[in-house]
Amino acid sequence: MKENLLIVDDDAHLRESLAEVLDLDGFKCFQAGTAKEGLEMAKLHHPQVVILDIQLPDSSGFQICQDLRRTSKQMVLIMMTGRFLSSEEKTQGFGLGADDYITKPFDLKELSVRIKQLLSRAKNK
Amino acid sequence: MTPSNKRGKLFYKFFYFFLLISLGPLGVVGYYFINLTQESLKKASLNHQKSLAIGFSDAVYNYVSTFRNILVEATRMEDFASMNTARQNSSLNHLMQLQAAFLELSVFNLQGRETVRLGRFLGREPEMRDFSQKNSFLLALRDGEYVGELDRFLGSYPTVTVGVQVLNPATYKPAGILMAKLSLNGISSMLAQAFPQSGRSRAAVMGSNGFLIAHSDRKQVFKPDARLPKAVEEILLSHDEDQGGGEIALPDGERFLGAFATVKDLAWVVYVQEPITMAYQTAREMQGRISWVFLAVVGFVLSLSFLVSLLITQPIQALKEASVKLGRGEFEDLPQLKMPNDEIGELAQTFNQMSDSLRVKTAELFKAKEDLEKFNHTLENRVEARTRELRAAQDELITKERLAAIGQMASVVGHEIRNPLAVINNSVYFIKTKLATGGEVDPKISKHISIIESEIQQANGIISEILTFARTRELKPEVQSANTFLEELLSSYPFPSHIQLVQDFASENPVVFIDPDEMKQCLRNLIGNAIEVMPGGGVLKVSTVLVQQGWVRMDVADTGPGIPADILEKIFAPFFTTKARGTGLGLAVVRKVLDRHKGKVEVSSVVGKGTTFSLYLPLASRPSSMTVDSRQ
Structure with a gap:
């Protein structure tokens, strides 16, 4: 069965293109443009994987990351960013429950492999 | 200077003063003296005439009485x-x-x-x-x-x-x-003998009624109406005294000194006259002599006053001249003052002391002035240096602000360009994947998809470079051996075969305190540039040199075409590039990294020969202690 995957980003094109690509890889993709919408979607669809932009219009990506991690320990949380992150930021993100970081633009093959790896690890937990 | 100026007013004051006090009384005394002598001499002359008259009155009396006695004898x-x-x-x-x-x-x-x-x-x-x-x-x-x-x-x-x-x-x-x-002819003979015709004195004897009895000039007597001149006769006839005399002026203008005496027992008068000029001859001579003496005295006083005035004023004059010179500050030219042993001498001595003191003080003043000038100079230099520092600080600030602006821009670029890039990337991937599942794909479509992917990578590379430059990550320095650091870097660098690498490292093995990541980036940029400018082959020389005052220099030198001077000064500016493709941030990163390390970067280039970039870094510890360490 297909795994649910939630993409939270304020850029609709990015959300959709990423969703289409990951759909090819066999994920059922949901999309959210804001943090609030993202949290609602997560409650509704219980995604196994959430790809979160660090900067969202209504909240910090880290905040949602923390909220989502509280709801599920198995959920794979991947943070997206367009800029360099300092090691402090990265450390903080990991501390709040993030599993990985990806930098735009993505190497989509690599991304697919990473998601699958993280998923399989999460299932074994 | 004219002589009068040289003598000065004081001289003339003294001179006139001396003349006044000496010639004034002298003149008064001389005048009275001359008058006195003239008077006495005139009186003496008159007395002489009188005595002559008296003498002759006696003789006349004797003459008459002799003949009377002869008559008495005869009786x-x-x-x-x-x-x-x-x-x-x-x-x-x-x-x-x-x-x-x-x-x-x-x-x-x-x-x-x-x-x-x-x-x-x-x-x-x-x-x-x-x-x-x-x-x-x-x-x-x-x-x-x-x-x-x-x-x-x-x-x-x-x-x-x-x-x-x-x-x-x-x-x-x-x-x-x-x-x-x-x-009475005998009397005339007697008179003629005493007053010869050759002389100008005359004598006569007159009776009471004006009858001329005798005359030293006998011709005067032998006339029936012989008489004395009217003026004389009147005086003689009107007199009451037995004897007398004085000056007589005749109508013809002749002047005489005359004297008379009455003959005893007879009413006759003996009259004697002498021209004034002769009578007063002595007085005149005396007057002349006194005048000469007076003139001589005046001359003497004049020269004495001159000498005395000169004697008094000359030292003062000399002092004055010395003072003038002193006033002009001609200390070396001051005359040696030889002064008399008096108040003026003391004044000169005081003057000498004063000039000595003034000389010392002036020298001190000059010294102080010089010091002040030196100090001013130093101050100017310091102000200049400080201004340079301030300008440098200002430049730095401007650079920093520019970098901050670039950082701001980079942040925007990161967000706003990487997002669309990511979307394009995703879409291309989707299309490629979809096409692959649909069987045979047109090779041209595959080629263009590859071109799009390549350009996405290129764009992303540029953005990464800008972001790297703008990034303000914390420096993480470590103590590193400069030589070892470079050796490791060079050994892992993929040099093309046409580049000949030469290494020349300082034997002292200097130690630096550097962030290896940043320093590597920085050196890679330089090496990359060097390789780029030598496409036809060349020598790349990397060396370390221990320079004085605690600095080590890393040189990266190429044998490329070199950089013209007008370009050389701009190469470290961000976004400045001469390449067809490039961000122009490579050397800007080099300078930024060196600045962050408290070092500096210099470039020297000779067109046609090559370019050398020199990175100066402070030593982690003093070379001397390093030398000691290496010995142990």
Whole structure:
């Protein structure tokens, strides 16, 4: 069965293109443009994987990351960013429950492999 | 300087002062002295004339009395009193022959009848006269003798009548009168002898009625109406004194010094005159002599005053000149002051002390001025240095602000360009994947998809570079051996085969405190550039040199075409590039990294020969201690 995957980003094109690509890889993709919408979607669809932009219009990506991690320990949380992150930021993100970081633009093959790896690890937990 | 200026006013003041105090009294005294001598000399001259007059009045008296005595003697001759006319005649004749002055001799009896009459110019039987009523007879009878009745014999010779009593020797009673007409020519002869014609002094004897009795110039006397000049005669006739004198001016302008004296018992006056010029000769001579003496004294005083004034004012003048020089600050040119041992000398000494002190003070002032100038210079230098520092700080600030702006921009780029890039990337991937599942794909479509993917990568690379430059990550320095650091870097760098690498590392093995990641980036940029500028091959030399004052220098030198000077100064500016493709951030990153390491980067380039980039880094510890460490 297909795994649910939630993409939270304020850029609709990015959300959709990423969703289409990951759909090819066999994920059922949901999309959210804001943090609030993202949290609602997560409650509704219980995604196994959430790809979160660090900067969202209504909240910090880290905040949602923390909220989502509280709801599920198995959920794979991947943070997206367009800029360099300092090691402090990265450390903080990991501390709040993030599993990985990806930098735009993505190497989509690599991304697919990473998601699958993280998923399989999460299932074994 | 003119001589008058050189002597100065003081000199003339002294000079005139001395002249005044010496010549003033001298003039007054001289004037009185001359007047006094003139007066005394004139008085003496007058006295001399007077004494002459008195002397001659005596002589005249003696003359007359001598002949009277002769007459008295004659009456006492034997039998003369008997009034024997014959005997008397004989005696008188004898007397007349003896004495030429007797011009006539007569004897009168008591009745006044002439009994004997003898005369030089009478005939043989002269007329006998009756003198009974005549003054001469009556007075002679009464007084015993008579002198008077001045007359000019034959209208020419002045004569005087002298009568004496003929006494009876037995009774001492008069028996008759012996009368004589006495020539007075003798007096003129006497005067002429004393006052010769050659001289200019004249003498005369005058009777009471102005009758001229005698004159030193006899021609004056032998005239029937002979008289003295009117002016003289008036004075002589109007006098009351027995003697006197004074200056007389004649109508013709001649001036004389005259004196007179009355002849004793007779009413005659002896008059003596001398021209004023002669009389006052002595006075004039004396005046002349005194004038000469006075002139000599004036001359002497003049020169003495001059000398004294000079003596007093010269040191003052010298002092003044020295003061003027001192005032101009000509210390070296001050004259040696030789001064007298007095107040002026003390003044000179004080002046010398003052000039010495002034010299010292002026030297101090000059020194202070020099110091001040030096200090000013130093201050200027410091201000300049400080200004340079400030400008550098300002430049740095501007650079920082620019970097901050670039960072801001990079952040925007990161978000706003990477997002669309990601979308494009995703979409291309989707298309590629979809096409692959649909069987055979047009090779041209595959090629273009590859081109899009490549360009996405290129764009992402540029963005990464900009973000790297703008990134403000914390520096993480470590102590590293500069040589080892470079060796490791170079060994892992993929050098193309046409590049010849030369390494030359400092034997001291300097240690630096660097962030390896940043420093690697920085050196890679330089090495990359060097390789790029030598596409046809060349030498890349990497070296370390220990420079003085705790610095190590890393050089990256190429043998490329070099950089022109106008470009050389811009190469470290962000986004400056000469390449067809490139962000222009490579060297900007180099400078930023060196700045962050408190070091600096320098470039030297010779067009046609190559370019050398020198990175200066502070040593982690002093080279000397390093040397010691390496020995242990």
